[in-house]
Amino acid sequence: MGTVSKALTLLDYFSRQQPEIGLSELTRTSGMNKATVYRLLCELQAGGFVEQAGSDRAYRLGPAVLRLANVREATVPMRDVAEAALRRLSDATGETAHISLMQGDRMAIFAFAYSAAHGIAVRMEDVEFLPLHASSTGLAVLAFSSANLAATALSGPLPAITPHTVTDPERLRTLIAAARAKGHAESLGGIEEDVHSLAVPLFDARGTCVGAAAVATPAARMTRALQDRIVTALHQAAQEIVAHWGGAMPDELRKARTDAI
Amino acid sequence: MGTVSKALTLLDYFSRQQPEIGLSELTRTSGMNKATVYRLLCELQAGGFVEQAGSDRAYRLGPAVLRLANVREATVPMRDVAEAALRRLSDATGETAHISLMQGDRMAIFAFAYSAAHGIAVRMEDVEFLPLHASSTGLAVLAFSSANLAATALSGPLPAITPHTVTDPERLRTLIAAARAKGHAESLGGIEEDVHSLAVPLFDARGTCVGAAAVATPAARMTRALQDRIVTALHQAAQEIVAHWGGAMPDELRKARTDAI
DNA sequence: AACCAATGGTTTGAATAATGAACCAAATGA
DNA sequence: TCATTTGGTTCATTATTCAAACCATTGGTT
Numbered sequence: 001m002g003t004v005s006k007a008l009t010l011l012d013y014f015s016r017q018q019p020e021i022g023l024s025e026l027t028r029t030s031g032m033n034k035a036t037v038y039r040l041l042c043e044l045q046a047g048g049f050v051e052q053a054g055s056d057r058a059y060r061l062g063p064a065v066l067r068l069a070n071v072r073e074a075t076v077p078m079r080d081v082a083e084a085a086l087r088r089l090s091d092a093t094g095e096t097a098h099i100s101l102m103q104g105d106r107m108a109i110f111a112f113a114y115s116a117a118h119g120i121a122v123r124m125e126d127v128e129f130l131p132l133h134a135s136s137t138g139l140a141v142l143a144f145s146s147a148n149l150a151a152t153a154l155s156g157p158l159p160a161i162t163p164h165t166v167t168d169p170e171r172l173r174t175l176i177a178a179a180r181a182k183g184h185a186e187s188l189g190g191i192e193e194d195v196h197s198l199a200v201p202l203f204d205a206r207g208t209c210v211g212a213a214a215v216a217t218p219a220a221r222m223t224r225a226l227q228d229r230i231v232t233a234l235h236q237a238a239q240e241i242v243a244h245w246g247g248a249m250p251d252e253l254r255k256a257r258t259d260a261i
Numbered sequence: 262m263g264t265v266s267k268a269l270t271l272l273d274y275f276s277r278q279q280p281e282i283g284l285s286e287l288t289r290t291s292g293m294n295k296a297t298v299y300r301l302l303c304e305l306q307a308g309g310f311v312e313q314a315g316s317d318r319a320y321r322l323g324p325a326v327l328r329l330a331n332v333r334e335a336t337v338p339m340r341d342v343a344e345a346a347l348r349r350l351s352d353a354t355g356e357t358a359h360i361s362l363m364q365g366d367r368m369a370i371f372a373f374a375y376s377a378a379h380g381i382a383v384r385m386e387d388v389e390f391l392p393l394h395a396s397s398t399g400l401a402v403l404a405f406s407s408a409n410l411a412a413t414a415l416s417g418p419l420p421a422i423t424p425h426t427v428t429d430p431e432r433l434r435t436l437i438a439a440a441r442a443k444g445h446a447e448s449l450g451g452i453e454e455d456v457h458s459l460a461v462p463l464f465d466a467r468g469t470c471v472g473a474a475a476v477a478t479p480a481a482r483m484t485r486a487l488q489d490r491i492v493t494a495l496h497q498a499a500q501e502i503v504a505h506w507g508g509a510m511p512d513e514l515r516k517a518r519t520d521a522i
Numbered sequence: 523a524a525c526c527a528a529t530g531g532t533t534t535g536a537a538t539a540a541t542g543a544a545c546c547a548a549a550t551g552a
Numbered sequence: 553t554c555a556t557t558t559g560g561t562t563c564a565t566t567a568t569t570c571a572a573a574c575c576a577t578t579g580g581t582t
Contacts, residue, residue: 002264002300002304003263003264003265004264004265004268004301004304004305004308005304005307005308007265007268008304008305008308008310008325009308011329014329014332014336015332016331016332016335016336019332019335019336020336039263040265043263043265043266043269044265044269046266046365047265047266047269047270047365048364048365049269049329051465060333060336060337061329061332061333061336062333063333063339063362063364063371063471064269064364065326065329065330065333066330066333066334066339066340066371067364067369067371068272068275068310068322068326068329068330069326069327069329069330070277071275071276071277071280071322072321072322072323072324072326072327073327074277074280075275075277075280075281075321075322076321078324078327079327101324103309103324103325103328108328110324110327110328204312210324
């Protein structure tokens, strides 16, 4: 692991849940040497990527990331595209829609939209990452990424987040294979007991899977008809998003997709 | 210069004007070795900080910066605070208001607001960085930062952006000293011939100067009375912004500031 | 077609920077 | 008072980075 990667990894530990981290804590959670972490933080600080908060000497993300995000947005207004598509998707289905992107070996929630159709809906506010094995999103990505990714994901720990979480690697492999065949993935209560979600993969310009779009419903509300409507809407939304991102769909999916629509 | 700093420096070359950069071009503009740039880019790419665009193999900023910016915003909603204050500032003065932050050894425009009072106003859309020696913003920062920064800034090249740009280090030093005494800096046509701007410094929690708030007017519109109104409004806005950012004003400024208000 | 220049990407021993264990001073709390 | 934890620093060892070359491919020119 290169020095730069280490530094970037450090940035990954900052989250909405834990926005400020002290030197010692960061050395503990990252498992790196304290001196190393310190020097990396110094360089990140010099670049404005982290700064030291006022009260204690804890570190938090710095203003440099804002500028970069601005440029990124100006370059590739993905978020706008995604949010517009998600609004349409949630309107069409009456349920919560969201998009997550692969970030290293995790999936980070990228954007989401609620429907006004129901007073009860799946909320996304407090979720930042999704487990690869327990979410429809994660299964969709595993189904359309290199076998490599699936292998490493399934060889790691597979925590049972709910009693319904599938944790058996063999069963997960069949779920992934099914997702690949059908063009979409499914999860019933894998992360929260009463949430039923469906997901389709998203691809970048090189044809590699970068994430997934999903629709999540309260399990009680899911019917066969709604499921069909969601899958159709998901495929359309994914097609649209990928096109706007300058992405390219693999041929195998194009067939499953036209079948579904 | 450490490896991490180099990698972060590479990110700095991406801008709204030049959102995609090829390997060779980046080696040229950065002055680093090609192999070095390549490896750094590979690591940045693995972290999602850059990605390769579809058409050619040029690099552009990646999606990772978006997530970090989200967290940063959730942690320190500086931008919202700044924008609200700038709206008030531009309303109060009838002129364009903006805030820029130190980013390494440059000043990056961070936020701005227009007034509805006039059809003609100074526009900020296409500006991304401000020169330290030619802008009121830059002079304000130099006046309230370490002598070190001023020394390095004045020892480098001082391009004459307009015929009115002050480029003589000695004259700049007196301007900076005046700004320190008065609590605000001034630039008449330093960047654009007909723009008159006033700026006050902003400070972070550690009491170090991190940027400046400024109001820019068409030179023809500036009067003694307007200037007084702007300086007063600037000091109030700066006080408010710094307070919201959890910053601390140096005592020397507090006096000049209360005098002005 | 032959050529040229430029591109992205890869290799090499020699130079340089990163590393990690131990250490320090200051703050905190028992 | 003493023990613990904090942010920060030091220095010999070690791994990484450097610079200059080299490939393979592309696009344009003659």
